[in-house]
Amino acid sequence: xxxxxxxxxxxxxxxxxxxxxxxxxxxxxxxxxxxxxxxxxxxxxxxxxxxxxxxxxxxxxxxxxxxxxxxxxxxxxxxxxxxxxxxxxxxxxxxxxxxxxxxxxxxxxxxxxxxxxxxxxxxxxxxxxxxxxxxxxxxxxxxxxxxxxxxxxxxxxxxxxxxxxxxxxxxxxxxxxxxxxxxxxxxxxxxxxxxxxxxxxxxxxxxxxxxxxxxxxxxxxxxxxxxxxxxxxxxxxxxxxxxxxxxxxxxxxxxxxxxxxxxxxxxxxxxxxxxxxxxxxxxxxxxxxxxxxxxxxxxxxxxxxxxxxxxxxxxxxxxxxxxxxx
Amino acid sequence: xxxxxxxxxxxxxxxxxxxxxxxxxxxxxxxxxxxxxxxxxxxxxxxxxxxxxxxxxxxxxxxxxxxxxxxxxxxxxxxxxxxxxxxxxxxxxxxxxxxxxxxxxxxxxxxxxxxxxxxxxxxxxxxxxxxxxxxxxxxxxxxxxxxxxxxxxxxxxxxxxxxxxxxxxxxxxxxxxxxxxxxxxxxxxxxxxxxxxxxxxxxxxxxxxxxxxxxxxxxxxxxxxxxxxxxxxxxxxxxxxxxxxxxxxxxxxxxxxxxxxxxxxxxxxxxxxxxxxxxxxxxxxxxxxxxxxxxxxxxxxxxxxxxxxxxxxxxxxxxxxxxxxxxxxxxxxxxxxxxxxxxxxxxxxxxxxxxxxxxxxxxxxxxxxxxxxxxxxxxxxxxxxxxxxxxxxxxxxxxxxxxxxxxxxxx
Numbered sequence: 001x002x003x004x005x006x007x008x009x010x011x012x013x014x015x016x017x018x019x020x021x022x023x024x025x026x027x028x029x030x031x032x033x034x035x036x037x038x039x040x041x042x043x044x045x046x047x048x049x050x051x052x053x054x055x056x057x058x059x060x061x062x063x064x065x066x067x068x069x070x071x072x073x074x075x076x077x078x079x080x081x082x083x084x085x086x087x088x089x090x091x092x093x094x095x096x097x098x099x100x101x102x103x104x105x106x107x108x109x110x111x112x113x114x115x116x117x118x119x120x121x122x123x124x125x126x127x128x129x130x131x132x133x134x135x136x137x138x139x140x141x142x143x144x145x146x147x148x149x150x151x152x153x154x155x156x157x158x159x160x161x162x163x164x165x166x167x168x169x170x171x172x173x174x175x176x177x178x179x180x181x182x183x184x185x186x187x188x189x190x191x192x193x194x195x196x197x198x199x200x201x202x203x204x205x206x207x208x209x210x211x212x213x214x215x216x217x218x219x220x221x222x223x224x225x226x227x228x229x230x231x232x233x234x235x236x237x238x239x240x241x242x243x244x245x246x247x248x249x250x251x252x253x254x255x256x257x258x259x260x261x262x263x264x265x266x267x268x269x270x271x272x273x274x275x276x277x278x279x280x281x282x283x284x285x286x287x288x289x290x291x292x293x294x295x296x297x298x299x300x301x302x303x304x305x306x307x308x309x310x311x312x313x314x315x316x317x318x319x320x321x322x323x324x325x326x
Numbered sequence: 327x328x329x330x331x332x333x334x335x336x337x338x339x340x341x342x343x344x345x346x347x348x349x350x351x352x353x354x355x356x357x358x359x360x361x362x363x364x365x366x367x368x369x370x371x372x373x374x375x376x377x378x379x380x381x382x383x384x385x386x387x388x389x390x391x392x393x394x395x396x397x398x399x400x401x402x403x404x405x406x407x408x409x410x411x412x413x414x415x416x417x418x419x420x421x422x423x424x425x426x427x428x429x430x431x432x433x434x435x436x437x438x439x440x441x442x443x444x445x446x447x448x449x450x451x452x453x454x455x456x457x458x459x460x461x462x463x464x465x466x467x468x469x470x471x472x473x474x475x476x477x478x479x480x481x482x483x484x485x486x487x488x489x490x491x492x493x494x495x496x497x498x499x500x501x502x503x504x505x506x507x508x509x510x511x512x513x514x515x516x517x518x519x520x521x522x523x524x525x526x527x528x529x530x531x532x533x534x535x536x537x538x539x540x541x542x543x544x545x546x547x548x549x550x551x552x553x554x555x556x557x558x559x560x561x562x563x564x565x566x567x568x569x570x571x572x573x574x575x576x577x578x579x580x581x582x583x584x585x586x587x588x589x590x591x592x593x594x595x596x597x598x599x600x601x602x603x604x605x606x607x608x609x610x611x612x613x614x615x616x617x618x619x620x621x622x623x624x625x626x627x628x629x630x631x632x633x634x635x636x637x638x639x640x641x642x643x644x645x646x647x648x649x650x651x652x653x654x655x656x657x658x659x660x661x662x663x664x665x666x667x668x669x670x671x672x673x674x675x676x677x678x679x680x681x682x683x684x685x686x687x688x689x690x691x692x693x694x695x696x697x698x699x700x701x702x703x704x705x706x707x708x709x710x711x712x713x714x715x716x717x718x719x720x721x722x723x724x725x726x727x728x729x730x731x732x733x734x735x736x737x
Contacts, residue, residue, distance in 0.1 A: 225593050254459050254485060285459040285485040286478075324478055324486070 001184055007040045007177040009151035010116075013158035014041070014078060016186070018048055021076060024162055027054035027063055028080030028117070037082045038118065038177050064090035064115070068097045071113040076162060081117035084133045084171065098167040099142030112165045116158070119147065119171035120210065120261050121298060124305055130298035132262035134210075137169040138239040139266070144192055145238040147171040149213035151181035153236050156190030164192060173211055195242035197249065201229030204319050205249040207272060208259035209235050212291075212310060216259050219315035228319060238268055246272065247280050254285040255322040259315055264292045286322040291315050328403025329378050330412045333393040336365060336372040337647040339529070342394045343367050344521055345387050354382045356402065363399065368525030369614060369650060370643050374399070381405050384413060392521075456483035463488045522612040530671045537590065537709040541669045544722040547730045548685050548700040554732040558626070569605070569659045570630040572682055572704070575728035577601045577621035578735055580655055583721040587654045589675040590711045604653030604673065605633055607640045614640045615673055617653045657682060667703040677712035678721075681705040702729075 004012065018024045025048075026041060032055040035042040045053040056063040060081065067077040081087045087094065094115060102111045120132040138145045144166055148154045154172070161168035198213070199220055208216035213234045220230035231249050235242050250256050256276055260269035269290040276288050291314045299305050319325075333343050343365040350362045356376055363374045380402040387393050387400075401409045454471045456464070460483045464471045467488070474491045476483035519527075551571055558566050580587040584597045601622040604615040616636035618629060639645050656673040661684040670681040683703040690699030704725070708718045728735050 227592075281458045282462040283459055285457045324484055 001182045003180050004151050004155075004183040005177065006151045006154055006172070006179045006181075007036075007038060007042075009155040009181070009183045010040050010158055010172065011042065011044065012183065013155045013162070015044060015047065017076075017159055017162040018044075018052060021162075022052075023074065024076045024078065025052040025054065025070075026078040026080060027056050027067065029056055029058055029082050031055060031080050036080075038174060040172075040177070041080070060086050060088075060090035061093060062090075064093035065097070067113055067115070068093050068101070068111070071098070071111050071167075072101065072109050076112045078114045078116060078162060081115065083129065083174070084117055084119045085129050085131055087115065087117070087133070094137070094143070094167070094169075095140050099140050102166065103142055110165045111167045112163075114158070114161045114168045114170050116161075116170035117172060118174045118177075120173060121309065122174035124300055124302060125298070126300045127297035132260075132293070134169075134171055134238045135262050135266065135268045135271075138268065138271075142167065144168045144240065145171070146192065146236065147210045147238055148236050149176070149208075149210055149234050151179065152183045152188070153190060153196075153234070155183050156188045157192065157236060160189050160192050163189075168192070171210065176211060190236070193237045193240040193242055195233050195235035195237070195245045197231060197245065198234050199230060199232040201231035201253070203228045203253055203323055204230050204255040204257060205246065205253045206230050206232045206257050206259060206315065206319075207235060207246055208232060209238065209268075210261060212259040212261050215291075215310055215312055216315060219312040219319065222312060222316055223319055228323060228325070230319065241272065241275075243272075243275055243279065246276065250276055250280045251283045254283055255319075256284075256288045257315060257318040257322060258288065258290040258292075259310060260290060260292045261310060262292060263295050264290065265295060267292060286324065289318040289322055291318050328383060328401050328407045328409045328412055329380070330398060331362070331374075331376060331400040331402060333365070333395050333397045333399055334374060335395055336367045336374075337369050338651055339525060340367040340369070340395065340521075342392045342397075342521075343372075344392045345389050345399070346371050348385060348389060350382050350385075350400075352382050352385055353405075356380065356382060366521050368521045369647065370645055372647075376402060378402055383407060383409050386413065454483065455480055456488075457485065459485045460488045464491075520611055522614075526612055529674060533674045534671050537672055537674070537711060539669075539672060539707050540710050540715065540718075541705055541707050542715065542718050542722055543667055543703055543705040544726055546702045546704060546726045547690075548702045549730075551729050551732055552685070552700050564627045564630060566626050566630050567633075568661065568685060568702075569657070569682070570626055570633060571729065571732065572659065572680075573603055573605065573618065573621060573629050573633065573657055574624075574626050575725055575732075575735060576655065576657060576680055577603050577624075578728055579721055579724040581622045582724050583717065585717045586678050586708070586713055586721045588677045588712050589654070590677060590709055591675075595712050598654040600654065602652055602654045604650070604656040604676075605636070606656060606658040606670075606673075607637045609641045609643070614645060614650055615653060615656055616640055616645055616650050619652070656680070661685060661702070667705055669705050670707050672707050672709055677709045678718070679707045680725075681707065 014026060030037045031041045032045040032053045064079055067079040070077045098111055101109050121130040134145050134147050137143050146157050146161060146168060148157055158170055161170050206216040216232050220232055223230055231253055233246055233249055258269040258272050260267055262268060269292050273288040273290060291310045294308060299308055346364040346366045348363050350356060356362060357379045358377055359375055361373045361375050364371050365374050382400060383403045384401040386398040393399060401412050403409060455476060456471050463485055469488050469491045471483055474483050474487050477487050478484040555566055558564060580601045587598050587601055589596045600620055602617050602619050603621040604617045606613050606615050618632050653676060656676050656679045658670045658679060659682040660668060661682055664684050667683040668681050670679045672679050685700050685702045688699050688701050689696045706718050706722055
């Protein structure tokens with residue numbers, strides 16, 4: 001085990017897979033000469049050369065399409081978006097081509113590719129650079145969606161994503177690239193679709209992925225001081241979602257709060273909440289609550305941003321509500 | 327200017343006091359330091375003294391009446407002074423006149439229990455609001471939800487409400503009368519709940535329901551303890567009981583295992599610097615737990631004399647509050663009743679309590695032969711938030727070591 005930054009864990013996964021399989025390559029804006037906008041691909045041009053670490057023009061629709069074409073022709077591309085806000089420009093290639101070609105060809109054309117890059121808010125970046133996309137990509141059949149919260153999970157799941165024969169959306173965060181954690185060296189694979197109970201507790205289940213996992217951890221520490229023990233599940237993969245793991249926990253705690261850095265309507269939290277009520281109805285002692293962004297775009301102003309962004313306080317309030325401790 | 331005398335806080339845990347006796351009446355003059363009343367608290371009967379002199383202008387509570395802390399008892403001032411502002415009804419106490427006509431405590435208790443049965447809680451057009459879990463528990467346990475009072479939002483019945491509800495069948499059949507009513511041997515008797523009984527009920531229920539108890543029992547060879555005690559008492563100067571030996575041994579074992587001599591404080595655990603062993607003393611209508619301070623530093627003779635004195639004054643209800651406060655560990659001994667072993671409820675804020683059974687004459691196997699032996703079982707109840715199983719076991723082993731070889735207590 002080595003202590004790595006999140007960005008280093010991703011780089012390790014990329015490099016290991018590129019050493020293992022010469023059909024794997026990475027392309028995107030600034031990934032090569034500049035060593036990556038967030039230094040994820042630092043040193044990779046030197047190791048793998050310009051044929052496998054490829055700088056692209058600022059043309060997301062174009063290079064996302066090149067990625068789809070490369071995958072159709074037997075390569076395993078990893079397409080980096082400088083942020084997923086920019087992927088909107090190339091979203092036709094993702095939603096209509098990458099996600100559907102395998103289905104439309106009756107399984108004859110594989111689509112082994114990964115779209116990866118930072119997602120969701122990274123502070124005061126304004127309305128257009130702060131969007132959470134996991135629910136959007138998870139909505140359309142054909143894509144797998146991964147959003148991890150810790151370096152070890154990032155490495156294990158990115159390696160699995162690169163080896164998967166389906167297109168995978170792999171979501172990161174600018175604010176977590178410097179986050180450190182113990183990361184197993186070498187062959188560390190985490191299956192796609194498996195969540196993890198990261199804190200055990202008997203009183204309430206918190207489901208939280210990505211940056212929200214860390215908000216949940218903070219809330220749980222505060223609540224523990226008052227004798228409320230939260231069980232925290234990090235689903236790690238948004239789609240396919242590890243529903244059995246969440247249900248097992250909810251059947252134990254009888255309460256659930258979902259923490260999701262996305263808007264409420266048709267969000268991941270809405271889907272997970274629905275599934276819990278359908279599958280664990282008789283075990284619920286309170287409605288499933290969620291802490292999400294409000295139904296407004298990101299504000300730029302600091303005071304408004306602080307109100308907009310999900311906080312540990314909101315999680316604590318929700319837990320108090322579902323445990324009837326008001 | 328007239329002064330209101332209100333119910334003072336006479337013990338750490340008291341929430342109300344019952345006027346046991348008035349020593350004064352309206353018109354009497356009093357001096358600072360005079361004892362104007364005796365008040366029964368949750369632990370003992372205490373004197374209420376006044377710090378100002380004057381004339382008793384009003385007595386606002388009758389004997390036998392319970393007054394909450396800070397509630398009005400009496401007014402002292404100059405004769406003829408207008409005291410209507412002080413006697414007015416905005417103080418914390420219920421006005422005595424209003425309190426008097428309400429039913430006495432015993433009658434209201436059953437009424438409260440019966441209330442849910444007669445008053446179903448449907449808020450929503452006759453629909454009972456209950457969480458899905460509450461409904462499934464009710465179905466499994468046979469609780470009639472229409473008779474459960476919901477504590478959640480909009481009166482929603484939640485799991486906790488169902489778990490507390492009685493599982494009796496819904497309605498007793500009204501036609502069950504024809505059978506001859508059996509003649510009762512004695513009439514039912516409702517007993518007024520004393521302050522002490524209230525405190526016991528509240529504190530022990532709180533302890534048992536909030537601190538996760540676990541129990542460990544150990545069997546101790548008391549052969550040497552029996553002969554040591556006989557030898558000590560033969561001198562005629564002291565009269566050491568087995569309980570004294572247990573107290574002494576427990577105190578020394580606590581010094582070696584500070585984790586057991588601890589309290590759960592919510593966000594921290596406090597290991598107490600002093601070993602203060604409390605001894606449960608049964609008295610009429612309850613029990614008290616007077617404390618032998620710095621028990622580990624005292625010899626058997628001192629422990630014995632102090633225990634005897636505390637127990638006697640406890641039975642006479644003459645203990646001062648500080649004599650039952652500040653314990654760090656409690657011992658309850660029912661050996662004199664022939665109880666072989668039992669489990670005790672932890673005395674908060676202690677982390678553990680030791681339940682001591684009788685010394686039994688039992689056959690034991692020594693060196694392959696059955697010989698007469700003396701054995702005593704003790705059971706430690708521990709609060710698992712503070713003490714883990716292995717810690718409790720190590721403490722019990724140290725305790726056993728001291729009692730099986732009392733001479734080691736001299737080391």
